Amino acid sequence: MKNSAWAVLAAVLWMAMPAGGDPGDERILLAKDAARGGDRGRLAQLAPPTGHVLDLYPEYWALSNMLARPNDVDYARIRDFLQRYPGSWPAEKLRADWLRFMGKRGDFGPFVAEFDKLEQPEQDLKCYYSQARLASGDPDVLAEVRPLWFSLVDTPEACVPVLQALVREAMVSPDEMWGRVRRLMEAKRVTGARAVASWLPADQQPGPADLDKAAANPSTWLDRMPINFSASRAGRELALMALARLARDDPQGAYARYLGINERLSAAERGYVLGQIGWQAATKLMPDANTWFRMAGDTPMSEDQAAWRVRAALRAGDWKAVKGAVEAMSAEQRSQPDWTYWLGRAQQALGNREAARKAFERIAGHPTFYAILADEELGRSFTLPRKARPISTEEFDQTRNAPGIQRAVALFRLDLRTEGTREWNWALRNRDDRFLLAAAQLAQQLGIYDRAINAADKTRNEHDYSLRYLAPYRERIEPNAKSRDLDTGWVYGLMRQESRFVTAARSGVGAQGLMQIMPATGKWVAGKLGMSGYNVGWLQDPDTNVMLGTTYMRMVLEGLDNHPVLASAAYNAGPGRAKRWKDAKPLEGAIYAESIPFNETRDYVKKVMANSIVYSALLDGRAPSLKARLGTIAASDGSLSGVGSAAPGAGLDTPSAGAGSGE
Template sequence: MAKGLWAALALALASLSPAAWAQLGDERILAAREALRTGDRATLERLSSARDPHVLDPYVRYWRLSNLLARPEPAPAAELIEFLLYEPDSLLAERLRTDWLRRMARDRDWSGFLQLYPDLREPDAELRCLQRNARLENGDMTVIAEVQDRWMDLVDANSACETVFRTLALAGHITPDQLWWRIRRQTDSRNPAAARATLSWLPVSEAPALAEFERATKSPAAYLDRLPPNFSTTRVGREVALAALTRLAREDVAAARVRFDRIEERFAAEERSYLYAVLGHQGALQGSANASAWFRAAGKIPLSAEQRAWRVRAALRTEDWRGVQAAIEALPANEQALPEWTYWLGRAQAAQGRSTEAQAQFRRVAGQPHFYGLLAAEELGETFAPPTRAGAVTADDIARAESDAGLRRALALYRLDMRTEGMREWNWALRGQDDGFLIAAARVAVRNEIYDRAINTAERTDPQANYDLRFLAPYRQLIEPQVRQQGLDLAWVYGLMRQESRFIVPARSSSGAQGLMQVMPTTGKWVANKIGLRNYQANMLSDPDTNVLLGTSYMRLILEDLDSHPVLASAGYNAGPGRARRWREDRPLEGAIYAETIPFDETRDYVKKVMTNAVIYAAMFEARPQSLKARLGTIAPRMSADR
């Protein structure tokens, strides 16, 4: 009897697929991750000492080594090297090198750092900064010229770079003029506190009191209203006043202009030009009709990339096509070649009767599957036709993808709901792969219902092909009835959902938005009350049916509230309907110009992508050409109550 049971068990085990064998070890993987999370070193040591053929076994060993590197004891160099040799070119090898390099930086082992750093495939901003510091500590003086050459581009550098910057500044390799320029840029940012460190690198005789700088930047209007008459006799006094004006302009550009008018003649010409550039930038963001004039008053003062872009948008908002052309042609070549400025330069040329030049610009981007490519094609008389091309994929391609170690690890991680780790593994596995492998990998992702990886993988292939993968339409039996009930456009809903969640049911944003339609709990509660959904609880957002019901209901409500215009409603879904209303103009405005001049970077990008997605989905659903310009339409003037 016993022999029969053992024989049956052996037969059952022998018949298990590799996937089933892998799942037998899942508990060990999950237990190891929990031990890492809770700091249970003994359990982690015990689990890592075992070996089994589970595809995620290297993770258990990596977690143990990562934990050891975080401890104060000396790093286990021999074990680290062994792992790197055993897992060459893997994501975990890259992550372990990163952990080890950070440990070397903490230990100030700069020679070891420089030996290991070249093996890193994709160093992040922090490690690039630490590498400069390691070189400087080892006497490599070429770092000085490298930092000086890129000083204007390093304003937003990782905080790990501050050690190098401080060392060079205190040694006199960075001049006070360069430091003040950095302080200005940092003050004109979302994190003005970053300027404190740079202030401390100024020579004592040329630095303001930190308390005074804090008053100027935290309460700029009050500070400016109490400026002493002799504030402008020193550079320090003028720079602190500029900092206050800059911070006030970010809050209220009109109030900043009033105060600047009182003291403008007290500043040097370069200082006035700098402040006019700030006013132009903030004026454009706040919808001031004076923005272009302020940019012109700035003269030839160097502008940041963001200021250069908003100089174009300020002219575009008022449909000053000559100004649009001048602002685009003043951009550096790499920025001028971007699709947005290629398209808008063509529009500016066309508006001035220079059709031959305009068509040449449009042809540069026409047909590319993005907002400007579709618009440029329409300027040439071509609406977006239903895509027909599918990329070629062979049985060998499928076999390569299915057997790829990185993709197999990614699938196992997704199965265990370790989505962040799974996404990292998936993306790492795609590096340097050909289109055949990528298409096959995208199909593997679809088969496993990992739709975001399918879309992102397909987007790495020929941009004119694989629309069936790049614009998936899953859950249609769930979504379409809700869309029809709400009276919405199915293509628009899919276009928005693709941008919101990439069709990942458990998607959750850092702000708390959840599900297929990324509904915020407070929004869900408001919508539930509006539509009479009883007993609403925030955890209901994890249910796809409820999530789609609330999301499509919200789309309908804001569409009805915003002139039934999908551009406004898309902006409202992302940033709130109140903002979408305020961003209108006092006159009718072309929908494309409205979208281009949305002041929030995220929302501007979002609206353009949602509307482009909607056109492509409509072409696929309806099997006929579609017009993006028609969908963008014209935005009606704002009401007086919205000002």
């Protein structure tokens, strides 16, 4: 861009800045624009410091841009930057990018010298470090990385040589190699599965295209499978993987195919197939899922499989199977609040009251979905914790003047939210409760509500729920909620999950504003209200956004049995789906929530409902029963008509008004 054009842009950006801006702000904004465009010359002009709180950013962007040009990387310049800005987020990010650059080149000498200075290495960098240790002849590295064989699914390219070294040194057996092929095929990582299959002993390797064919068209593969398929390990494994792939689309059909060949499979192989069929059936909420899981016996299962085994048993009302499924989980998974709660419920249903009490006690006392439910099973309602003592002026000033906090605040002022959020989160790492509470208070005062919640949410011993569960815009939200006969705590609970009260929030699928309304849904609701001239820009206006969002909440609530659990699911995933997830019999609300097939929506509904209890305690002075609010989900009537089929963006196959961008 020519200098005159840059001057025009600087003037426009400067005029658009809010009051209180720094005289050097325009340089930072121009440097950011140059970085986006890859204009190295302009970045070089803008990089020299001027005393601005964000001085390191133009230089950081220039060095990052340099790393993208592999033939022009100056290690000395990078080292100099890292030495001048130790402990900063840009230094951490630049060091990580530099390490990645060196790892790809196999430049392991300087890589090793820098790796230990990185605070939070990602998996690919850990694998490059393992490569460096392998190259140096470190005798311990393979034993240390062997667990990656079993845990990595999305495998960074840097990790492939490490996994190959495990095979080369016979640190994994052929059975373990086949196990990895299965896991990759289950996760739809056919290319990775093909690569691992090529490392198998020659007499066990499948044909070059066999895995692709079994994955692409499992029915055809099974139809054309040789009669003597079971004579070889590769033949049996391909049959298992084809059945597992078919189960994704048609569990009943996969089971029928399985019955045709099960006598030629070993007991372990039969258990594997039945476990796969049960898993896929459970995600489709099929009533046969629990039976198939029972038939699978004690076959090893992934964490996701194990979770769906519990969910299938819950929907079947089979408390003995719930208990067995939770107890079969790994100790780490079993200790999660979700499964601790359901184990307690199973123990309770089976008459083991003391075991149930112990399970509930392990997770009670927190403002989360299962902790609140556990408290209620113990006869206690949710109560707000004692409020932390006020932040002193000295504590507040110390936090406000922390370099990372100052940079974050400046970045938010310039509407560089991505960089501001990263700086903020980095500045809060390893901080004590007093710093976190002071940071939350500062963010609240500045109207950066999502970061206020983020900071207050991290406290461990001292808490301030008025910051953790902020209730801004009350003059807008409360009248809208009351006029539509909505529980204000539920509205706030949903909004906290949707946008964290960021008025300009925009999700990856296009949902906008405080209540994260999809443009098509906003248009539909506006039409129902008789509002003409709809423009998607309306969604950025807080008043209009709240009006449309609360109206939509009332509509889905009325269309879904006036049940807040169904309405919350509908807000995120669409009313049609919320209806489809019902059962043929009445279902406990908590079981419905736990068995929602979409991970995002399942997590969303649980958080919204738990949020609603905390907000009720804050706004009304007392908390209602979460279990009572979850209630019972009426049996499905087989109909998907109503609001779900009428609202654009809210039907069977598209997200509804909200997209859960608050996380």
